[in-house]
Amino acid sequence: MTFAKKALILGAASAVTAGLAVPVIAQSSSISGAGATFPAPAYQRWAVEFAKETKKQVNYQSVGSGAGVRQFHAGSVDFGATDEELQEKKGEFTAGAAGKRGALQIPMMGGTVTPAYNNPGCKNLKLTQAQVADIFLGKIKTWDQLKCGKGPITVAHRSDGSGTTYVFTNSLSCFSPEWKSKVGTGKAVKWPVGVGGKGNEGVAGLIQNTPGSIGYLNQAFVKGKITPAAVQNKAGKFVLANDVTGAAALNSVKLDARLGGEDCNPAGANSFPIASFTWVLAYKTGNGAKTDTIKQFFLWGLSPKGQAIAKQLDYVPLTGAVLARARAEVAKIGK
Incomplete structure (x- = not known):
C-alpha cells in the first residue's frame, strides 16, 4: 500500500470516527472506546469497514494507554485499549468500574x-x-x-x-x-x-x-x-x-490466564527485540443493549478480514492458539 493510500484511508477513518457526516443511529448500534495510539490506525480503519458492513458506529479516541485505562476504570467508555497489560498486583483488574462489572483483557494484534x-x-x-x-x-x-x-x-x-x-x-x-x-x-x-x-x-x-x-x-x-x-x-x-x-x-511470548504476557528481549534468530501485543479492555457485565455491538466489533477485528487489515497497516496479525483464546474471551462479554 502506498503512503498516499494509507493517508487517504486513515483520513477517512478519522473523519468517520470523529463523527463527521455520520447519520443518526440507535444508541445500541453506537459504541465508544479510548486508549492506545499504537493500534489506533487499525481500530479506526476497522471502524470504517465495520460501519459499511453493519451500519453500526464505533468511535475510537486515540488518547494513549494511560488515559484509556483511566477511562475504563471510570466507566466513561464502552471499551478501553492499552499496550501495557493490566497488572493484578496493582489492582488494575478490580479498580473502579472494572471491579464492579468485571474486566476482560483481549489481545487484538501485535506490533x-x-x-x-x-x-x-x-x-x-x-x-x-x-x-x-x-x-x-x-x-x-x-x-x-x-x-x-x-x-x-x-x-x-x-x-x-x-x-x-x-x-x-x-x-x-x-x-x-x-x-x-x-x-x-x-x-x-x-x-x-x-x-x-x-x-x-x-x-x-x-x-x-x-x-x-x-x-x-x-x-x-x-x-x-x-x-x-x-x-x-x-x-x-x-x-x-x-x-x-x-x-x-x-510467538515466543507465553500468555497467562488473563491473556497478558510480554518478553523484553525475545529469543530467536528472526525476532525483532522490541515487540508487544496490544489489548482491548471490556466489561464482563453491565453492557446492556450495546453488548452485541461490542462483541460483533471485536470479533470482526479478530476475523481474517480484520487481521488482514492489521497486517496491511504494518501490525502483526494474531494466529493459532492466541487468536482462538482471544475470540473465546470475547464470548465472555455479557449484558
Whole structure:
C-alpha cells in the first residue's frame, strides 16, 4: 500500500470516527472506546469497514494507554485499549468500574516499537542494544559516534502516558543495566534527554520535521522521511521491524490466564527485540443493549478480514492458539 493510500484511508477513518457526516443511529448500534495510539490506525480503519458492513458506529479516541485505562476504570467508555497489560498486583483488574462489572483483557494484534530517524546522511542505520539505550540516555550525542552521518542527534520521545513507552522502556531495561537503574520501565518516565510529542502521531511529527532526530514509534507510523533502524536481537542478528520479525518475537511470548504476557528481549534468530501485543479492555457485565455491538466489533477485528487489515497497516496479525483464546474471551462479554 502506498503512503498516499494509507493517508487517504486513515483520513477517512478519522473523519468517520470523529463523527463527521455520520447519520443518526440507535444508541445500541453506537459504541465508544479510548486508549492506545499504537493500534489506533487499525481500530479506526476497522471502524470504517465495520460501519459499511453493519451500519453500526464505533468511535475510537486515540488518547494513549494511560488515559484509556483511566477511562475504563471510570466507566466513561464502552471499551478501553492499552499496550501495557493490566497488572493484578496493582489492582488494575478490580479498580473502579472494572471491579464492579468485571474486566476482560483481549489481545487484538501485535506490533513492534522501533527506533526511527530522520537523517538523509545516514543510510541503513544498525544499532546494538547498548547503543539504543545510550542514545536515549544521552551518552551518544552525535551521528558521528554512530559512524552514520554527521551532526548532533535530537532525541524524540513521548510526552504522555503511553503503552508504547512502556514496551520501549521495558526492552531498554533489559538491554542496559544503566537504563534499568537510572530510568527504568513505565508508561511515563523521566527522560534523560530529548523533546516530547503527544501520541505516536506527535513523535512521528517531531521526527518528520526535525532533520538529525531519532525517536521510537510503532512500526505503523514509520513513513515519509522517517526511516527505521535495524536493531541487534538476542541472537546477535540485526533485524528490521516488520510483520515477520514481529511474529517471530510474539510467538515466543507465553500468555497467562488473563491473556497478558510480554518478553523484553525475545529469543530467536528472526525476532525483532522490541515487540508487544496490544489489548482491548471490556466489561464482563453491565453492557446492556450495546453488548452485541461490542462483541460483533471485536470479533470482526479478530476475523481474517480484520487481521488482514492489521497486517496491511504494518501490525502483526494474531494466529493459532492466541487468536482462538482471544475470540473465546470475547464470548465472555455479557449484558
